[in-house]
Amino acid sequence: MSVDIKSQTHEELTKKFVQWEQPAYRVDQLLHWLYEKRVTHWEQMTNLPKALREHLAAEFALHTHELFGKQGARDTTQKFLWRLHDHALVESVLIPANPALYGEQSDRHTLCVSTQVGCAYGCKFCASGLDGWKRNLEPYEIVEQVTAIERWHDAQPEEMERIDGTRKSDRAINNLVIMGMGEPLANYDNLLKALRILNAPWGGGIGARKITISTSGLAPRIRQLADDPLQFRLAISLHGATDAVRGRIMPVNRKHPLAELTQACAYYQEKKGRMITFEYILIAGVNDGLDQVRPLAHLARRLYAKVNLIPYNKVEGLEWERPDERSQENFLGALEHQGVTATLRREKGGDIDAACGQLRLKTERALRGDGPAPRR
Numbered sequence: 284m285s286v287d288i289k290s291q292t293h294e295e296l297t298k299k300f301v302q303w304e305q306p307a308y309r310v311d312q313l314l315h316w317l318y319e320k321r322v323t324h325w326e327q328m329t330n331l332p333k334a335l336r337e338h339l340a341a342e343f344a345l346h347t348h349e350l351f352g353k354q355g356a357r358d359t360t361q362k363f364l365w366r367l368h369d370h371a372l373v374e375s376v377l378i379p380a381n382p383a384l385y386g387e388q389s390d391r392h393t394l395c396v397s398t399q400v401g402c403a404y405g406c407k408f409c410a411s412g413l414d415g416w417k418r419n420l421e422p423y424e425i426v427e428q429v430t431a432i433e434r435w436h437d438a439q440p441e442e443m444e445r446i447d448g449t450r451k452s453d454r455a456i457n458n459l460v461i462m463g464m465g466e467p468l469a470n471y472d473n474l475l476k477a478l479r480i481l482n483a484p485w486g487g488g489i490g491a492r493k494i495t496i497s498t499s500g501l502a503p504r505i506r507q508l509a510d511d512p513l514q515f516r517l518a519i520s521l522h523g524a525t526d527a528v529r530g531r532i533m534p535v536n537r538k539h540p541l542a543e544l545t546q547a548c549a550y551y552q553e554k555k556g557r558m559i560t561f562e563y564i565l566i567a568g569v570n571d572g573l574d575q576v577r578p579l580a581h582l583a584r585r586l587y588a589k590v591n592l593i594p595y596n597k598v599e600g601l602e603w604e605r606p607d608e609r610s611q612e613n614f615l616g617a618l619e620h621q622g623v624t625a626t627l628r629r630e631k632g633g634d635i636d637a638a639c640g641q642l643r644l645k646t647e648r649a650l651r652g653d654g655p656a657p658r659r
């Protein structure tokens with residue numbers, strides 16, 4: 284199968300165009316069609332000569348994700364289910380106005396993207412890993428989650444304006460979190476290539492500091508990321524501040540226990556000089572006890588990390604529950620009392636299948652005849 288054009292960097296396309304004896308400005312024209320106009324067919328690239336379009340079509344694929352399902356929460360979080368060329372399903376979540384989650388108060392239009400079909404890491408509270416890992420996403424399949432949303436935004440400006448006042452001339456997405464289905468750093472090369480394309484001025488144009496990569500704790504890859512020149516933000520899905528608690532819900536902790544993970548985070552920080560975020564999903568009776576506060580505060584202070592507390596979203600078929608609001612607030616208060624910068628996410632998306640991978644899981648099971656169709 285031919286490589287998709289949206290897996291190609293400017294440099295790779297330039298090399299190809301030199302081989303084809305095409306002038307350099309043709310590359311810029313092509314990229315303009317792909318990332319500014321976001322066209323879906325070669326024939327739409329009307330300022331490229333027909334022979335060049337045919338050459339491109341013979342050499343490269345130009346896939347688009349099919350919108351297979353969509354759920355919108357009352358608070359305007361939108362979950363998109365995409366069907367890929369091989370009929371695999373992945374999710375992206377658009378969080379139109381979400382101050383203070385991963386950056387400054389002005390952060391808007393955050394998109395959470397997936398990096399794999401399914402997940403091999405099997406965190407006990409997560410829907411994404413329930414049916415196992417299927418495959419890595421190609422760079423273009425990560426890039427296209429962004430361009431597909433931008434296209435959707437272009438096609439219905441009134442919908443975006445209703446959601447949060449975005450005008451047609453605004454970019455639909457200016458903040459990216461790599462936190463959807465899959466372990467991003469287990470698909471390292473494809474992810475980094477996709478992010479270079481999404482970050483480039485000729486591509487997605489999203490600033491590196493507006494891109495947060497989240498990992499369940501692949502320590503060697505965190506070190507590799509630290510050595511990459513791009514200044515992405517790093518978030519760690521921590522969810523437990525001791526090996527006993529973390530190991531109970533995150534099998535990855537057996538391979539990379541907290542001591543190894545924190546050393547890798549310290550290395551990242553030393554190289555980047557940037558604040559790390561700890562994601563901490565509060566699960567009733569598992570990790571919401573006040574005994575976790577002191578070790579969590581110790582880790583956060585040592586690594587100059589901010590803590591995002593996220594009340595658990597129930598996943599059907601799993602035993603875990605969300606703590607009541609008083610327990611959530613107590614945990615937050617105790618953490619702040621220890622001098623840690625922390626936020627408690629008053630959850631967006633609570634009235635949709637908000638947990639990572641849940642819309643996809645329900646849809647796949649309904650397609651197989653194993654369960655009811657998810658609510659749209």
Ligand code: SF4
Pocket residue numbers: 402403404405406409410411412463464465466499520639
């Ligand atoms: S939380 Fe992330 S790493 Fe863990 S199973 Fe879910 S998708 Fe995979």
